[in-house]
Amino acid sequence: xxxxxxWNGQFAWQEPGQFRGxxxxxxxxxxxxWGTPPADRVVNAGFNWFEYGxxxxxxxxxxxxLAAGGVRPFAYINTGELNTGFGSSTxxxxxxxxxNPDFPNSYNVDMTNPSWQTWLVNRAETAYQQGARGIxxxxxxxxxxxxxxxxxVNNAFANVMQTIRARHPDMRFVVNQGFSIANxxxxxxxxxx
Numbered sequence: 122x123x124x125x126x127x128w129n130g131q132f133a134w135q136e137p138g139q140f141r142g143x144x145x146x147x148x149x150x151x152x153x154x155w156g157t158p159p160a161d162r163v164v165n166a167g168f169n170w171f172e173y174g175x176x177x178x179x180x181x182x183x184x185x186x187l188a189a190g191g192v193r194p195f196a197y198i199n200t201g202e203l204n205t206g207f208g209s210s211t212x213x214x215x216x217x218x219x220x221n222p223d224f225p226n227s228y229n230v231d232m233t234n235p236s237w238q239t240w241l242v243n244r245a246e247t248a249y250q251q252g253a254r255g256i257x258x259x260x261x262x263x264x265x266x267x268x269x270x271x272x273x274v275n276n277a278f279a280n281v282m283q284t285i286r287a288r289h290p291d292m293r294f295v296v297n298q299g300f301s302i303a304n305x306x307x308x309x310x311x312x313x314x
Contacts, residue, residue, distance in 0.1 A: 151168035151170070157178060163187060170193045171195060172257045201259075215234030217229070231264075232266075233266060233274060234266075238280060245281075245285045256293075262302075
């Protein structure tokens with residue numbers, strides 16, 4: 122074995138700092154909605170990229186175990202909604218753009234509000250420090266606040282991703298429903314869910 126690497130579950134040599142599937146057009150994607158599956162099983166299942174949930178869902182060791190096994194860990198961050206369970210910890214001082222009828226504890230936020238952008242960048246930083254090397258942005262078609270345009274929202278979203286990428290060039294971004302930002306900024310979006 123060359124020094125510093127390891128054999129991954131698919132019997133392919135994995136260089137340190139590389140993730141399975143990064144050089145492919147369609148890496149295999151996995152995710153987990155509830156609970157915490159054992160990280161070793163995720164690695165052995167052959168996923169290339171895996172969304173493990175909120176940045177505080179797994180302990181740091183489990184996230185790092187994914188990375189050590191060649192699986193790029195993705196944290197979940199909601200781009201367009203604020204769950205009231207976070208209370209004032211987000212620092213969001215913008216408007217409530219309407220409640221989500223499917224998740225009654227969440228309301229739509231103004232993506233163009235600087236306090237929301239700061240929260241997203243800080244949340245991504247927490248995830249990165251935990252070991253995440255990707256963010257799955259949920260609700261990636263944020264509502265448009267009165268007086269704003271979809272372009273304003275896309276510019277704000279791009280600003281968030283560029284800020285994170287400037288700090289951490291190895292971060293990848295997957296969007297859920299984010300067709301507008303993916304079309305506007307394909308250089309920042311690595312995948313659509």
